[in-house]
Ligand SMILES: [Zn+2]
Ligand SMILES: [Zn+2]
């Protein structure tokens with residue numbers, strides 16, 4: 001956890017100096033050079049301590065989760081998305097298979113109507 005991104009869930013390896021930082025601001029404060037941008041960044045999940053790599057140019061919502069432990073990490077400052085002008089989006093059709101969830105129908109127990117007619121004598 002650093003002072004810039006309080007909810008930092010990953011450490012990011014700077015491609016320029018091969019050091020680990022919690023965010024780009026940490027790199028800027030401790031290093032005199034600018035943080036190099038790479039299309040593929042290396043992360044280490046702070047939760048499971050495992051490293052994984054992500055293509056930050058195609059960062060999708062599902063990529064915000066650690067592939068090892070599904071820890072949700074939020075990248076705020078590092079994504080060079082804004083600097084890159086995307087020309088021509090190719091529409092990706094996400095064909096998801098519909099899950100055939102069969103709900104088991106419990107044999108509903110028939111409720112016996114007990115006609116207890118109270119005799120009022
Ligand atoms: Zn660096
Ligand atoms: Zn920081």
Ligand SMILES: [Zn+2]
Nearest residue numbers: 045048066069
């Ligand atoms: Zn993890």
